[in-house]
Amino acid sequence: xxxxxxxxxxxxxxxxxxxxxxxxxxxxxxxxxxxxxxxxxxxxxxxxxxxxxxxxxxxxxxxxxxxxxxxxxxxxxxxxxxxxxxxxxxxxxxxxxxxxxxxxxxxxxxxxxxxxxxxxxxxxxxxxxxxxxxxxxxxxxxxxxxxxxxxxxxxxxxxxxxxxxxxxxxxxxxxxxxxxxxxxxxxxxxxxxxxxxxxxxxxxxxxxxxxxxxxxxxxxxxxxxxxxxxxxxxxxxxxxxxxxxxxxxxxxxxxxxxxxxxxxxxxxxxxxxxxxxxxxxxxxxxxxxxxxxxxxxxxxxxxxxxxxxxxxxxxxxxxxxxxxxxxxxxxxxxxxxxxxxxxxxxxxxxxxxxxxxxxxxxxxxxxxxxxxxxxxxxxxxxxxxxxxxxxxxxxxxxxxx
Amino acid sequence: xxxxxxxxxxxxxxxxxxxxxxxxxxxxxxxxxxxxxxxxxxxxxxxxxxxxxxxxxxxxxxxxxxxxxxxxxxxxxxxxxxxxxxxxxxxxxxxxxxxxxxxxxxxxxxxxxxxxxxxxxxxxxxxxxxxxxxxxxxxxxxxxxxxxxxxxxxxxxxxxxxxxxxxxxxxxxxxxxxxxxxxxxxxxxxxxxxxxxxxxxxxxxxxxxxxxxxxxxxxxxxxxxxxxxxxxxxxxxxxxxxxxxxxxxxxxxxxxxxxx
Numbered sequence: 235x236x237x238x239x240x241x242x243x244x245x246x247x248x249x250x251x252x253x254x255x256x257x258x259x260x261x262x263x264x265x266x267x268x269x270x271x272x273x274x275x276x277x278x279x280x281x282x283x284x285x286x287x288x289x290x291x292x293x294x295x296x297x298x299x300x301x302x303x304x305x306x307x308x309x310x311x312x313x314x315x316x317x318x319x320x321x322x323x324x325x326x327x328x329x330x331x332x333x334x335x336x337x338x339x340x341x342x343x344x345x346x347x348x349x350x351x352x353x354x355x356x357x358x359x360x361x362x363x364x365x366x367x368x369x370x371x372x373x374x375x376x377x378x379x380x381x382x383x384x385x386x387x388x389x390x391x392x393x394x395x396x397x398x399x400x401x402x403x404x405x406x407x408x409x410x411x412x413x414x415x416x417x418x419x420x421x422x423x424x425x426x427x428x429x430x431x432x433x434x435x436x437x438x439x440x441x442x443x444x445x446x447x448x449x450x451x452x453x454x455x456x457x458x459x460x461x462x463x464x465x466x467x468x469x470x471x472x473x474x475x476x477x478x479x480x481x482x483x484x485x486x487x488x489x490x491x492x493x494x495x496x497x498x499x500x501x502x503x504x505x506x507x508x509x510x511x512x513x514x515x516x517x518x519x520x521x522x523x524x525x526x527x528x529x530x531x532x533x534x535x536x537x538x539x540x541x542x543x544x545x546x547x548x549x550x551x552x553x554x555x556x557x558x559x560x561x562x563x564x565x566x567x568x569x570x571x572x573x574x575x576x577x578x579x580x581x582x583x584x585x586x587x588x589x590x591x592x593x594x595x596x597x598x599x600x601x602x603x604x605x606x607x608x609x610x611x612x613x614x615x616x617x618x619x620x621x622x623x624x625x626x627x628x629x630x631x632x633x634x635x
Numbered sequence: 636x637x638x639x640x641x642x643x644x645x646x647x648x649x650x651x652x653x654x655x656x657x658x659x660x661x662x663x664x665x666x667x668x669x670x671x672x673x674x675x676x677x678x679x680x681x682x683x684x685x686x687x688x689x690x691x692x693x694x695x696x697x698x699x700x701x702x703x704x705x706x707x708x709x710x711x712x713x714x715x716x717x718x719x720x721x722x723x724x725x726x727x728x729x730x731x732x733x734x735x736x737x738x739x740x741x742x743x744x745x746x747x748x749x750x751x752x753x754x755x756x757x758x759x760x761x762x763x764x765x766x767x768x769x770x771x772x773x774x775x776x777x778x779x780x781x782x783x784x785x786x787x788x789x790x791x792x793x794x795x796x797x798x799x800x801x802x803x804x805x806x807x808x809x810x811x812x813x814x815x816x817x818x819x820x821x822x823x824x825x826x827x828x829x830x831x832x833x834x835x836x837x838x839x840x841x842x843x844x845x846x847x848x849x850x851x852x853x854x855x856x857x858x859x860x861x862x863x864x865x866x867x868x869x870x871x872x873x874x875x876x877x878x879x880x881x882x883x884x885x886x887x888x889x890x891x892x893x894x895x
Binding site: 245253254255256257258259261262263400401406410413414417418419420421515517518519520521526528530531532533534535 | 687688689691692694695698702705710711735736737738739740741742762763764765767768786787788789791792793796811814815816819
């Protein structure tokens, strides 16, 4: 990626987006990470341990499944990258396995994390249990309510879940609380950020750790089709970590259309939406300059999505740059359409997707893909955690459209 | 152009008190009455918080005051309008604005500096403004309007970085007393804190120092003043105004309780 037009520069900028806008209290921590992460990631002993854990613990490579009934419905060739089959049920663990090894090499004893849907929290609690490290996960009070199974999972794994009670009580506020914890514990604590957001080097670090998704996709496509390049790669974007991983090894392949799917909530312009690429302006959130939903005074506005994992007022700086430069296409999907996509995949392929992932699936009819196209959808997570939500909206879980 | 920060530190070399409060809290129009009240009661500098929805370096007390201030209708335009004429009432005490970069960026850095200078503001504290970005993008504009930036130093800030911050500063250094957000009792033990303050004292820095975070009463103020020219108090003042019918009177009383 050193020669990629989509790699960040030395100060962590993707075009005008990125950087490290942090209070001095965090500077030494972030600087320590910035100066060491590339060397640690490149260290053969790190790679050996990381690859072994990905294989034997996470369950990689995840399958690339040809969804034939879904393909017939949309008259194109659809492959699902089964990140839902990773240990803990989502792609998030790729990153936490890598970062826990990094934290060990930095000599950190205590791990903190933020979580929206709970998938990153569970993935962090899991690797902390594996390595015997103290784990504290910040989660918005509202998200704790709507993703109860994951709260219980984290506690069972030995993590302490602390509610974020300020602001919208969702992912943004959980991230604020995690950052405050890090400010208060600057020496022994590593903050495992779960998405491609935050100050440099986090967006690049998390993208590199999730890049295993597209690395495998290329190999698997070559085995199953006549090319390692698909025509479309589709992924949902809250902060954007599963999309960054799915796009990573296709960024410099201009024939591959990259499609990022955001949550439109009740509708992009309804006032209840998280479609940052449409509603956002350049601004600073959680340490980086990116597209950000905000009012004219620069106050961060509260996003809305039924899906806790996409309920975030920003996107990662790489995604802001991909959108700005035209490299990626952004599509916004409403709560209702995502719920319909849940039922559709469940009934057509026997796979119940996470509500976040359902947004990517719901974009299928907007791609303009034909019979000769090869569409890969990153199936970022499984829907077990969302069953309570699905029950509540049972009447909307219909394939009729 | 009078350098109010410099003359303040020249006239009074010890025990300077810098009082922080949030613009628009407890009421939209309390900003200027509070500036008058705290300076009349003996505060040497005033730091006015520009409320932000997501103040990362602040604890719950200041965050709450910011939330209320935003609900009261405070924003940058209102604040600058309130500050017009403040120099007739408070001619000498340095006034600093403290806040986060995003609202300043959306207002426009040049607009911000011009309005601040016209209102008689002397310095600006933006904790999430990176040093490199300041030097490359903002320093010239700040200088043109005689606005002095104040940067934070923490126990973890490396010596070479402290020297760089000192070089870039022409006002005072903001020494964060220990790990933690504003208003928190820092987790650092007294010996470590003592060692940190002494280390900074021994560095022969050009700028005077004010110690902030976790300073909340006469005792902690006096202790901080043993290691620096003075200290900064914010959360404790805001708490002192909680539920008070007359916020400026409560602020005046609080400042007196710290100084006397």
